[in-house]
Amino acid sequence: QHRKRRPRAPYRGMMLHQDGSTHEWVPNKKWDLIITLDDATNEHYSMFFVEEEGTVSSFQGIREVIEKYGLFASLYTDRGSHYWYTPETGGKVDKVRLTQFGRAMRRLGIEMIAAYSPQARGRCERMFWTHQERLPKELKLAGITDMEAANKYLREVYLAAFNAEFGVPAREDKSVFTDCIVGNLDDILCERYERTVGNDNCVSFEGLSLQIPADEYRCHYVKTKVQVHKYLDGTLGIFHGPRKLAGYDGQGKLMTKKKMMAAA
Numbered sequence: 586q587h588r589k590r591r592p593r594a595p596y597r598g599m600m601l602h603q604d605g606s607t608h609e610w611v612p613n614k615k616w617d618l619i620i621t622l623d624d625a626t627n628e629h630y631s632m633f634f635v636e637e638e639g640t641v642s643s644f645q646g647i648r649e650v651i652e653k654y655g656l657f658a659s660l661y662t663d664r665g666s667h668y669w670y671t672p673e674t675g676g677k678v679d680k681v682r683l684t685q686f687g688r689a690m691r692r693l694g695i696e697m698i699a700a701y702s703p704q705a706r707g708r709c710e711r712m713f714w715t716h717q718e719r720l721p722k723e724l725k726l727a728g729i730t731d732m733e734a735a736n737k738y739l740r741e742v743y744l745a746a747f748n749a750e751f752g753v754p755a756r757e758d759k760s761v762f763t764d765c766i767v768g769n770l771d772d773i774l775c776e777r778y779e780r781t782v783g784n785d786n787c788v789s790f791e792g793l794s795l796q797i798p799a800d801e802y803r804c805h806y807v808k809t810k811v812q813v814h815k816y817l818d819g820t821l822g823i824f825h826g827p828r829k830l831a832g833y834d835g836q837g838k839l840m841t842k843k844k845m846m847a848a849a
Contacts, residue, residue, distance in 0.1 A: 591707075593625050597755050598657040598762035600624040600698070603646055604709040605638035608717050611730050618716060621646040624661065624708060625755040628748050630654060633736050640667040640685050644774040644817055647689075651770065655762040659696040669699055685776045692773050693765075715751070772822070776815040782806040788813060788823055793837035795823060797830050806830070 594600040602624060605617045617638040621631040631649040635642045650657065662668045667686055669678035678699045683691060690697050723743065729735050767773065780788045786805045788795040790813050797806050806825065814822040819835035832840040 593753075593756065594623075595625065595756040595759075597623055597625050597628075597760040598654065600659045600661055601630070601650065601657050602661045602709050603643060604663060604713070605635075605642065606713040606717070607638075608713075608721075610634065610721055610735065611724055614730075616732060616735075617642070618713070618720075619643070619646050620709065620712060620716075621650055622709070622712065626752050627708075627712070628752050629712075629744055632739050632744050634732050634739070636732075638665070638667075640776060641817055643667060643686050644689065648770060648774050648817070651693075651765050654760075656693060656765050656767075657695065658761050659698055660690060661698045661700060663700050668697070688777070689773050689775075693767055712751075716747075771816055772814055772824075775817065778813045778815070780811055780813055782809045782811060784808075790821065790837075793821075793833075795821065795831070795833055795837055796839060797823060798839060800830065 600623075601621055603619070603621045605619045607615055607617050609615050610618065616634040616636060618632070618634055619638060619642045620629055622629045630653060631646040633642075633645070635645075647660075664671055664678055667684060669687065670682045670684060671678050687697060720743065724735055724738065727738055727742075729738055778790065780790060782788055782797065782805075784807055785794075786797050786807055788797065788811060795813070797811075799805075809825065811830070812824045814824060816822070820840070821833040821835075821837070823830045823833075834840055
């Protein structure tokens with residue numbers, strides 16, 4: 586049967602794609618380029634380099650979209666392990682057992698759609714072919730060899746120019762983006778882990794010992810189950826139910842309320 590190219594979504598914000606591509610973007614350095622684009626228009630809402638694609642980079646791309654445009658309806662991705670659990674190699678994804686990323690998307694009300702063939706990912710693949718042809722040349726002309734400068738170039742020069750040249754009008758002049766009113770994005774777009782507080786009123790997490798400070802509600806939390814939130818910037822938070830007990834920097838040092846507000 587002849588395979589026809591899938592028609593675009595009719596409205597902006599109805600379906601977004603997110604994917605990553607590993608390439609030698611500057612001489613002798615391979616990075617992952619993460620893009621998040623609109624199916625209806627080709628417009629890239631987020632685009633940046635990272636050392637390795639994963640949960641954090643996927644959260645970052647989604648956050649950039651939500652902060653600029655609001656919540657969208659659905660997200661089309663490959664079956665990478667940070668997006669989905671797949672019980673059998675090459676099989677169907679598990680839509681019940683969620684990854685950290687899947688949990689966050691469900692909390693935001695964003696439907697996730699898994700791609701099951703290279704053809705299904707064609708929209709992103711065609712974009713990556715263009716980026717791989719153009720970006721290395723532009724970065725070389727700009728004299729850019731490090732990731733920080735490359736990401737600045739994407740933000741300030743490349744992204745807007747690319748969208749202007751390769752964007753297409755949506756079939757319908759309507760957007761389904763909506764305001765994000767679901768709470769603090771920091772505590773949704775983060776990794777969450779359950780831990781039990783030790784006898785020393787500390788939580789062990791990734792080789793760190795996180796001391797829970799005394800508070801006005803109870804003298805200690807020994808043997809209590811708590812949640813550790815690992816934020817995009819590497820800082821941490823401990824929660825008991827909806828209440829945040831404390832925040833910590835990336836080395837496990839307790840942060841003051843003033844520092845936590847500054848980090849947020």
